[in-house]
Amino acid sequence: MRYVSTRGEAPVLDFEQAMLSGLARDGGLYLPQTVPALSGLGDLDGLPYEEVALRVIRPFTGDSFSDDELRGAIDRAYARIAHAARAPLVQLAPGHHLLELFHGPTLAFKDFAMQLIAQLFRIALARSGQRITIVGATSGDTGSAAIEAFRGIDNVDVFIMFPHGRVSEVQRRQMTTPDAPNIHALAVSGHFDDCQARLKDLFNDHAFRDRVGLAGVNSINWARVVAQVVYYVTAAASLGMRQTDFCVPTGNFGDIFAGSIARAMGVPIRRLIVATNQNDILHRALTTGDYRTGEVHPSISPSMDIQVSSNFERALYWAYGGDAGAIAQLMAELKSGGFTISQGALQALREQYLSGRVGEDETLAMIRTIREETGEVLCPHSAVGVAVARQHLEPGVPMVTLATAHPAKFPDAVERAVGIRPDLPPHMAGLFDRPERVTRVENDVEAIRSLILERRTN
Numbered sequence: 001m002r003y004v005s006t007r008g009e010a011p012v013l014d015f016e017q018a019m020l021s022g023l024a025r026d027g028g029l030y031l032p033q034t035v036p037a038l039s040g041l042g043d044l045d046g047l048p049y050e051e052v053a054l055r056v057i058r059p060f061t062g063d064s065f066s067d068d069e070l071r072g073a074i075d076r077a078y079a080r081i082a083h084a085a086r087a088p089l090v091q092l093a094p095g096h097h098l099l100e101l102f103h104g105p106t107l108a109f110k111d112f113a114m115q116l117i118a119q120l121f122r123i124a125l126a127r128s129g130q131r132i133t134i135v136g137a138t139s140g141d142t143g144s145a146a147i148e149a150f151r152g153i154d155n156v157d158v159f160i161m162f163p164h165g166r167v168s169e170v171q172r173r174q175m176t177t178p179d180a181p182n183i184h185a186l187a188v189s190g191h192f193d194d195c196q197a198r199l200k201d202l203f204n205d206h207a208f209r210d211r212v213g214l215a216g217v218n219s220i221n222w223a224r225v226v227a228q229v230v231y232y233v234t235a236a237a238s239l240g241m242r243q244t245d246f247c248v249p250t251g252n253f254g255d256i257f258a259g260s261i262a263r264a265m266g267v268p269i270r271r272l273i274v275a276t277n278q279n280d281i282l283h284r285a286l287t288t289g290d291y292r293t294g295e296v297h298p299s300i301s302p303s304m305d306i307q308v309s310s311n312f313e314r315a316l317y318w319a320y321g322g323d324a325g326a327i328a329q330l331m332a333e334l335k336s337g338g339f340t341i342s343q344g345a346l347q348a349l350r351e352q353y354l355s356g357r358v359g360e361d362e363t364l365a366m367i368r369t370i371r372e373e374t375g376e377v378l379c380p381h382s383a384v385g386v387a388v389a390r391q392h393l394e395p396g397v398p399m400v401t402l403a404t405a406h407p408a409k410f411p412d413a414v415e416r417a418v419g420i421r422p423d424l425p426p427h428m429a430g431l432f433d434r435p436e437r438v439t440r441v442e443n444d445v446e447a448i449r450s451l452i453l454e455r456r457t458n
């Protein structure tokens with residue numbers, strides 16, 4: 001399996017190289033040259049999650065990992081998800097299902113991909129003896145998932161930049177309390193988009209990139225997208241592999257893009273519905289064709305508070321028929337504020353994606369409604385998803401909404417909505433007692449670069 005950059009100017013890589021590098025050297029994102037069909041779709045219901053994962057992921061990894069290596073990595077990764085089904089599908093109402101992706105060690109769906117790629121990195125680095133420095137930008141959940149997955153892994157330092165004061169206390173403590181020496185939490189003065197921009201600066205500094213063996217585990221990393229394909233497949237299998245709609249609380253477009261891959265593999269997904277909060281660049285783009293950045297408005301669903309949605313570039317690349325030159329041009333225009341999607345590409349996008357946006361009050365109201373109707377307590381991101389899904393329900397077509405985080409990760413919003421503070425699961429007891437380790441840093445690439453050079457242990 002060969003991977004090409006959406007901007008067409010970076011070397012073609014195999015799976016392991018694409019995983020270890022994250023972002024392509026031309027600033028683009030890696031995509032497989034072709035998406036393999038998944039055989040035996042009708043035989044998947046009732047199989048363990050790990051078995052489905054092996055069948056879904058295997059065709060993408062090519063010669064990078066042996067069957068035994070991949071199976072071992074999958075087993076170790078998902079043993080840490082505290083639910084026998086790993087991604088259980090529960091019913092909210094007739095025809096509407098919730099895919100619970102929050103039973104992992106940091107209580108958000110990010111654990112599914114991060115736990116697996118940490119195991120794959122471990123195998124690849126042990127084989128090559130290479131040492132690397134992972135730098136990540138997070139609005140909260142990616143960072144905690146990465147730190148939890150990579151702490152104590154040999155040959156890897158992990159630096160996570162998060163926007164100071166803009167993550168929840170649980171998210172912050174999940175990043176600042178692990179005491180492994182290879183973990184470094186950086187609180188950056190600025191928004192998530194600033195952290196993401198600084199990350200791109202570091203990747204585009206090729207001398208630095210080579211010097212520290214820079215690797216990225218943000219959702220632009222292809223290996224993460226692949227891992228997220230699996231739960232679309234298990235959900236569709238549970239529903240009998242008939243045409244199903246999926247509604248996905250969306251920020252960087254990684255999770256929903258995994259749904260597009262599942263569909264390209266042959267899984268009967270009818271519509272993928274992008275659910276956004278008040279930071280609705282994707283909803284505006286799909287509605288008007290105009291992709292234009294604005295101010296970030298902090299919300300009660302902070303993991304979706306973004307203005308630039310990185311993985312959307314992959315969807316654009318497909319919508320433009322693989323025209324890397326056109327994508328490079330659009331991304332250059334984005335630097336000065338935005339671009340207009342061509343009519344043909346917009347039509348192609350609309351054949352795959354619908355969208356909806358919900359505001360803060362509606363999100364809180366939906367947490368209340370679902371608690372009253374079902375007893376289930378949603379996190380605010382999942383509530384955005386459920387609210388948008390309810391605008392698009394159609395009789396006869398099952399709807400699956402992805403529940404992306406555990407309510408206990410966002411207790412303030414949940415308390416505002418329903419007056420209770422959800423308990424942390426037992427495996428997280430003690431989070432509020434452990435000391436924090438964190439470094440404040442300005443929103444400045446030079447300062448961040450120096451800090452990394454000074455602190456890395458490899």
Ligand SMILES: *Cc1c(COP(=O)(O)O)cnc(C)c1O
Pocket residue numbers: 108109110141142219249250251252253254255256303304381382404405
């Ligand atoms: C990361 C995250 C999202 C957004 O997912 P993307 O892949 O960035 O679109 C939604 N909800 C939660 C809880 C998250 O952590």
